[in-house]
Amino acid sequence: MNLTATIAGFNFEHIMLNAAGVMCQTAEELDSVLASAHTGAVVTKSATSSLRPGNPAPRYYELPNKLGTINSMGLPNEGFNYYMDYVAKKQTHKPIFFSIAGLSKQENLEMLHQLQDSDFNGLVELNLSCPNVPGKPQTAYDFEATQAILTEAFTFFTKPLGVKLPPYFDIVHFDDIANILNQFPLAFVNTINSIGNGLVIDDATDTVVIKPKGGFGGVGGTLVKATALANVRALRLRLNPEIKIIGTGGVTSGRDVYDHILCGADLVEVGSQLAIEGVAVFERLERELSEIIIEKGYTSLADFRGQLKVIA
Ligand SMILES: O=C(O)c1[nH]c(=O)[nH]c(=O)c1I
Numbered sequence: 441m442n443l444t445a446t447i448a449g450f451n452f453e454h455i456m457l458n459a460a461g462v463m464c465q466t467a468e469e470l471d472s473v474l475a476s477a478h479t480g481a482v483v484t485k486s487a488t489s490s491l492r493p494g495n496p497a498p499r500y501y502e503l504p505n506k507l508g509t510i511n512s513m514g515l516p517n518e519g520f521n522y523y524m525d526y527v528a529k530k531q532t533h534k535p536i537f538f539s540i541a542g543l544s545k546q547e548n549l550e551m552l553h554q555l556q557d558s559d560f561n562g563l564v565e566l567n568l569s570c571p572n573v574p575g576k577p578q579t580a581y582d583f584e585a586t587q588a589i590l591t592e593a594f595t596f597f598t599k600p601l602g603v604k605l606p607p608y609f610d611i612v613h614f615d616d617i618a619n620i621l622n623q624f625p626l627a628f629v630n631t632i633n634s635i636g637n638g639l640v641i642d643d644a645t646d647t648v649v650i651k652p653k654g655g656f657g658g659v660g661g662t663l664v665k666a667t668a669l670a671n672v673r674a675l676r677l678r679l680n681p682e683i684k685i686i687g688t689g690g691v692t693s694g695r696d697v698y699d700h701i702l703c704g705a706d707l708v709e710v711g712s713q714l715a716i717e718g719v720a721v722f723e724r725l726e727r728e729l730s731e732i733i734i735e736k737g738y739t740s741l742a743d744f745r746g747q748l749k750v751i752a
Contacts, residue, residue, distance in 0.1 A: 441733060441734070441739055442740035442741065443455060443726070443730070443733075443740075443741060444480075444741075445480070445706045445707055445741065447535075447563065447600070447627055447628050447684045447706060447707070448563060448627035448684075449600075450481075450562075450563065450600070452480035452481055452534075453480055454478055454480035454726065455480055455697075455706070455707050455708055455741065456478065456479055456480060456697065456707070456708050456709070456710060456726065457473065457479050457480060457481040457482055457483060457537070458473045458479070458482060458709060458711070458714055459483070459660075459688050459709040459710060459711030459714070460484065460485060460486050460537075460539040460565065461486065461513065461711065462710075462711045462712070462715045463714055463719065464483060464484050465485040465517060465518065466518065470484065470526060470530075472719050473719060474532050476719050476722045476723070478722035478723045478725070479534070479722050480534060480535075480707065481534050481535045481536065481537060481707070482536055482537070483536075483537035483539050484523045484526070484536070484537065484538055484539050485518075485539065486517060486539040486565075486567040486570065486604075487517050487518075487519065487520045487523050487538070487541070488515060488520065488540075488542060488543060488547065489519065489520050489542065489547055489550065489551065490519050490520075491518055491519035491522070492514070492515050492516050493516055494513050494514035494515060494516025495512050495513060495514030495516075495572065495574075495651070495652035495653075496651050496652060498651050499511060499513050499514065499650050499651060499652055499657070500512075500513065500650065500715075501640060501649040501650055502712075502715070502716055503640060503661070506661070506662060506692065506716065507663055508660055508661025508662050508664065508712055509659070509660045509661050509711075509712040509716070510639075510649065510650060510657040510658065510659050510660075511572070511634065511657050511660070512572040512650050512652035512653055512656065512657035512658070514572050514573060514574075515541055515543075515570055515572065520540070520551055520554070523538060524554070524558060524560070528559065535563060536562040537562060537563045537602075538560060538562055538563070538564050538565065539564075539565040539567050539604065540552070540555075540564065540565070540567065541566075541567035541570050543573065543576060545585070545588065545589050548566060548589060549589070549592055552593055552597050552601075555597075556596060556598065556599060560599070562600075563599075563601070563627060563628070564597075564599060564600065564601050564602070565603070565604050565630060566589075566602070567603075567633070568580035568586060568589075568603050568606075569605055569636075571606065571634060571636030571637055571657075571658045572636075572657060572658060574652070578633075578636055580603070580605050580606050580617065583616050583617065583620060586603075586617070586620055587620050587623075590603075590624045590626075594624055594625065600628075601626060602626055602627050602628035602629055602684075603621070603629055603630065604631075604633055605617065605629060605630065605631045605632060605671070605675075606633045606635075606636060607632040607633070607635055607667045607668070607670075607671050607689070608671060608674070609667070611674070614674040614678060617675075618674075618675060618678030618679055621679060621683065622678075622683070625682075626683045627683070627684065628683060628684040628685065628706070628707075629679060629686070630686035631668070631671040631672055631675055631687070631688065632664065632667060632668045632671045632672075632688055632689040633658065633688070634657075634658025634659055634660045634689075635658065635659045635660075635663075635664050635667060636658050637653075637657070637658070638656070638659035639655055639656055639657075640655070640659075641655075660689065660712040661711075661712035661716075662690055662692055663690070664689045664690045665690025665691075665696060665699075666690070667689065667690075668687065668688065668689025668690045668700070669689075669690070669700065669703050671689075672685055672687040672700055672703040672704055673703040673704060676705075677704075684706040684707075685705050685706055686705065686708070687700030687703065687704075687707070687708045688708070688709040688711060691708060691709070691710050691713060692712075692713045693725070693728055694724075694726070694727065694728020694729035694730075694731065694732055695728065695732060698729055698732050698733070698744075701741055701745050701746075702744055702745070702746070702747060702748045703746070703748055704745065704746040704748075705745070706745070710722070710725065
């Protein structure tokens with residue numbers, strides 16, 4: 441059975457990896473994802489130029505009954521140079537995604553210049569969708585700003601580049617963002633990031649469950665699966681075929697991985713469920729996915745990728 445994928449000439453022997461932000465802030469966490477026999481790659485925590493402690497705790501919460509998670513981490517990370525050192529000395533055959541989330545266009549362009557001029561030989565994920573930096577909008581909800589940063593980036597950046605998008609909820613917005621992205625030689629689009637600014641209440645105390653922003657935070661896990669699949673499907677139907685899709689959001693079972701692929705995903709990321717279950721989740725998900733593929737009589741992901749049926 442062929443459970444592989446290719447993006448920008450990089451071969452992925454397994455199609456799952458962590459979602460940026462989960463199990464990827466330190467070298468030890470990154471190593472634990474790479475060490476799994478059931479991951480094809482790893483993505484770093486989105487980096488800013490300098491180290492950031494992030495928002496005050498409690499800033500992460502797992503909902504009861506495995507419904508999902510809410511977080512307002514606030515972009516805590518070890519700083520750009522920490523991850524540059526990590527990728528420089530890391531010996532691995534698995535591709536590495538280097539995620540960046542500068543707080544301004546200039547900061548993002550500066551990190552892209554450093555990545556371009558470095559020996560880094562992996563893929564870069566420009567995170568345009570962090571919902572948790574107080575006062576900072578999710579860039580990808582501003583179509584002009586998205587167009588502008590990609591236009592400037594591609595005047596000098598020649599390594600494989602993709603963008604991490606927030607979820608969209610309007611068909612016209614799917615059209616708008618796809619029209620922008622199709623103008624650029626992107627290696628991939630990663631959709632979705634958490635659903636921004638949700639609110640969860642602790643029913644024992646009538647209190648929000650996280651401290652930052654009065655309890656508003658990004659929602660992930662089971663709760664966001666329908667939105668994640670819609671965004672994967674909508675973008676697959678609209679984007680140039682050369683732009684591959686990483687499906688993220690709502691993955692807790694092999695069937696969820698299968699559904700992301702059915703909607704058009706080439707790679708599939710696990711966030712909330714990885715945080716809840718640990719790296720063993722990848723073995724379980726890959727086993728469950730394989731069982732479904734065998735049951736359906738397929739032998740490779742290409743047999744059903746993007747083959748979601750509609751009702752005639
Ligand atoms: O709060 C965070 O660090 C965070 N949290 C998210 O849910 N998505 C993001 O892109 C980020 I940068």
